[in-house]
Amino acid sequence: QVQLVESGGGVVQPGRSLRLSCAASGFTFNDYAFHWVRQAPGKGLEWVSVISYDAINTYYADSVKGRFTISRDNSKNTLYLQMDSLRAEDTAVYYCARDKQNGVLSPFFDYWGQGTLVTVSS
Amino acid sequence: DIQMTQSPSYVSASVGDRVTITCRASQGSSSWLGWYQQKPGKAPKLLIYAASSLQSGVPSRFSGSGSGTDFTLTISSLQPEDSATYYCQQAYNFPPTFGGGTKVEIK
Numbered sequence: 450q451v452q453l454v455e456s457g458g459g460v461v462q463p464g465r466s467l468r469l470s471c472a473a474s475g476f477t478f479n480d481y482a483f484h485w486v487r488q489a490p491g492k493g494l495e496w497v498s499v500i501s502y503d504a505i506n507t508y509y510a511d512s513v514k515g516r517f518t519i520s521r522d523n524s525k526n527t528l529y530l531q532m533d534s535l536r537a538e539d540t541a542v543y544y545c546a547r548d549k550q551n552g553v554l555s556p557f558f559d560y561w562g563q564g565t566l567v568t569v570s571s
Numbered sequence: 572d573i574q575m576t577q578s579p580s581y582v583s584a585s586v587g588d589r590v591t592i593t594c595r596a597s598q599g600s601s602s603w604l605g606w607y608q609q610k611p612g613k614a615p616k617l618l619i620y621a622a623s624s625l626q627s628g629v630p631s632r633f634s635g636s637g638s639g640t641d642f643t644l645t646i647s648s649l650q651p652e653d654s655a656t657y658y659c660q661q662a663y664n665f666p667p668t669f670g671g672g673t674k675v676e677i678k
Contacts, residue, residue, distance in 0.1 A: 494669040510666050556662050557605045561614035
């Protein structure tokens, strides 16, 4: 069955960096685009970034552009989010999510990981 | 960015009731609209995509309708396990954007 497992969250000081990982299994990883979506404590959902199935195309929310970098390793079935220059407002649960449509961007999110909490605090 | 506005933000209903949630987009989104269910401490779950297509495995009491700027999620007969927060999301333009959520409580 499709499984997405995030890791790498934790407590980090403002201005520091953190890298999140999302390990995928149960399907052909390199057929699909992947997204990161975050949710601040007690708040709604915010889309963060997407990477195409072939890693050629990436897009970012304005709130993270220039600070976050999405990437993937298709040989390891793993998605990454490198987060630099972290701010207090980046505090959230970060979810990786699979794009529903293989080969193209839909972007509807049909499978989600369990989420990993990132807390930015001094 | 396309702004998504959901209403109501909270609804309390009894088991067996029909529940309707509305989502309005700040500009036309064709049928590029999805609905998600999120229970506390859990990841969201896709219920409806392309405005009215039921995601595999989702009970048929959930249905979606609409196009352009106005969309609706209907739960035809509310069940105890439907207690959750529901979000709409437009997939027409980047960035994808979500509504503020509707919390559904069982009386």
